[in-house]
Amino acid sequence: MTSRRVLIAVTNVDRYDADPSHPTGLWLSELTHAFDVFAERGFEQTLVSPAGGRSPLEPRSLAFPNLDGSAKSWYRDPVRMALLEHTAAPEEVDSADYDAIYFTGGHAVMFDFPGSEGLQRITRDIFERGGVVGAVCHGYCGLLNTRLSDGGHLVAGRSITGFSWREEVLAGVSKLVPYNVEERMKARGARYSKALLPFVSNTVVDGRLVTGQNPGSAKETAAAVSALL
Numbered sequence: 001m002t003s004r005r006v007l008i009a010v011t012n013v014d015r016y017d018a019d020p021s022h023p024t025g026l027w028l029s030e031l032t033h034a035f036d037v038f039a040e041r042g043f044e045q046t047l048v049s050p051a052g053g054r055s056p057l058e059p060r061s062l063a064f065p066n067l068d069g070s071a072k073s074w075y076r077d078p079v080r081m082a083l084l085e086h087t088a089a090p091e092e093v094d095s096a097d098y099d100a101i102y103f104t105g106g107h108a109v110m111f112d113f114p115g116s117e118g119l120q121r122i123t124r125d126i127f128e129r130g131g132v133v134g135a136v137c138h139g140y141c142g143l144l145n146t147r148l149s150d151g152g153h154l155v156a157g158r159s160i161t162g163f164s165w166r167e168e169v170l171a172g173v174s175k176l177v178p179y180n181v182e183e184r185m186k187a188r189g190a191r192y193s194k195a196l197l198p199f200v201s202n203t204v205v206d207g208r209l210v211t212g213q214n215p216g217s218a219k220e221t222a223a224a225v226s227a228l229l
């Protein structure tokens with residue numbers, strides 16, 4: 001059997017629109033925890049971003065306690081850090097080569113994931129071909145505007161989770177974020193749910209759609225994606 005191939009989506013954005021002095025970017029552990037899980041299973045992995053090229057890191061993800069062993073080993077590895085300097089652009093990706101797409105988070109993705117028609121196309125192709133679509137934390141912003149071939153939203157009528165409004169408030173960024181993604185998902189017809197407590201691991205599986213609520217859900221979400229593959 002050939003090795004499964006997973007496409008991992010990361011952001012290109014490094015600032016908040018509302019306050020450009022406030023940096024943002026990829027939440028590193030949401031990438032590394034999934035990467036570790038997929039690598040253990042021998043999956044091939046490729047990083048893609050809406051514009052291709054560099055994916056900046058969210059500074060808060062590099063501070064204690066967020067920079068755990070997994071994130072630290074990536075951060076200290078020049079070969080792996082180079083992967084974040086040279087991500088593929090959607091037009092360089094043949095969706096037929098991949099069995100799954102996995103959207104990482106960080107507040108930055110709120111700005112560039114929803115409008116990426118390239119990522120939407122790849123996601124639709126993979127899903128409609130019987131592949132798996134996964135997202136963790138703010139990564140579900142990448143599913144907001146993804147429509148299937150019949151014109152309906154991919155998330156409509158499906159059970160999902162993702163970073164909650166309550167967690168935005170507790171993270172102190174509710175004034176900076178461009179919209180309330182939890183509310184937007186509900187408006188798309190998604191059946192959104194969240195864990196009783198904020199910031200605890202919570203993953204929801206609905207068929208071949210797997211979503212995790214927050215950074216702490218990355219391992220569990222990646223494991224659920226792996227199980228489907």
